[in-house]
Amino acid sequence: MIVLGYESSCDETGVALVCTERGLLAHALHSQVAMHEAYGGVVPELASRDHIQRVLPLTDQTLNEAGLTLAQVDVVAYTAGPGLAGALLVGASVAQSVAWALGKPAIPVHHLEGHLLSPLLAEPAPEFPFVALLVSGGHTQLMRVDGVGRYELLGETLDDAAGEAFDKTAKLLGLGYPGGPALSRLAEQGDAQAYALPRPMLHSGDLDFSFSGLKTAVLTQVRKHEADGGVTEARRADLAAATEAAIVDVLASKALKAMRQTGLKQLVVAGGVGANRHLRQRLQTEISKLKGRVFFPPVALCTDNGAMIAFAAAQRLKAGLVDLAQSNSHAFTIRPRWALEDLAV
Structure with missing residues (x-):
């Protein structure tokens, strides 16, 4: 089966084609980073309008790359949530319209399930069961994964997620948007030992997270330096390195x-923060001591993308978790807030 997938949950427009037997055939992605940079963050209305402009050209690009036509598509998949409501509506309505025109079923996909299963696109790929560390945007969770749709929440953030901690700290340091990558680049020039920043809930005894206290600690240091001469470039680099070290x-x-x-x-690590070099190195070193293995999606698939959505739909089809008859109704809804554990079977 050929699955055409759409991702439009936030500030990336992604389209991909996945074959249930052969895997990823082609994908195309447009990032809105340059547009949102001027505002210091994602502007939902602008994001939605840009998705409208990009989605059909990206569909043509993906089909051309794969050497396929729309008539050869068997199933259309799309991100139904969580995400920005307006942005989700663009992808959902386009996907349902294409499916209706083709007389094919349309499958709603959970955005985080896409991230969770994306390391299965890598070589080598993990096998079930595994522990998953999801670090995507506003989400930081640890899950036990026993199969497609078989998820158990082990722990999650109680406030800010890791990605938010990166972005908010970057903003405090006057870095550009997106903040996480900018902070990581600056951290390469700094001394992680220069500041004794807190590691919230490190010894809590459970698997939950908290990062809001870390952001507050950085704010305290910034204000202290502003009062005694300013935040020099060296201090900014040291604060960036110390913040990254604390999160990792x-x-x-x-x-x-x-x-x-x-x-x-x-261990599977998925989501945008999974591209962080220090996190990858740390986990690979520590897990090798446990005689275990850690898996990451390809770096190009760490951020939001259509490949993970089409692939997640393909996996659900192969696992027999999709009612294709019901998917032919083309009635749809979006779920801006949607817990991953709600998918458990």
């Missing part, structure tokens, strides 16, 4: 604890 310490510690607690030997 917490994420790695909790992920390792989850592996010991479950007895599983495979």
Whole structure:
């Protein structure tokens, strides 16, 4: 089966084609970073309007790359949530319209399930069961994954997610948007030991996270320096390095604890923060000591993309979790707030 997938939950427009037997055939992605940079963050109305402009040209590009026509598509998939309501509506309405015109079923996909399963696109790929560390945008969660649709929440953030901590700290340091990558680049020039920043909930005894206190600690240091001469470039680099080290310490510690607690030997890291070089290095080093393995999606698929949506739909089809007859109704809704564990079967 050929699955055409659409992703439009926030500030990336993604389109992809996946074959249930052969895997990823082609994908195209447009990032809105340059447009939102002037505002210091995502403007939902602008995001929705840009998705409208990009989605059909990206569809043509993806079909051309794969050497296929729309008539050869068997199923259309789209992100139904969570995400920005207006942005989700663009992808959902286009996907349902294409499916209706083709007389094919349309499948709603959970955005985080797309991230969760995306490391299966890598070589080598993990096998079920595994522990998953989801670090995408406003989400930081640890899940036990026993199969497609078989998810158990082990822990999650109680306030700010790791990605939000990166972005908010970057804003405090006067860095551009998106903040996470900018902070990581600046951290390369700094000394992570220069500031003793907190590691919230590092020793809480559970698998939950909290990052709001870290952001507050950075704000305190910034105000202190502003009062005694300003935040120099060297101080900014040191604060960036210390912040990154604190976030990586917490994420790695909790992920390792989850592996010991479950007895599983495979860890999957998915989401935009999964592209962080220091996090990757730390986890690879620590998990090798446990004689385990860690898996990441290809770096190009760490951010939001259509490939993960088409692939998640393909996996649900193969697992027999999709009612194709019901999917032919073309009635749809979006779910801006949608817990991943609601998909558990």
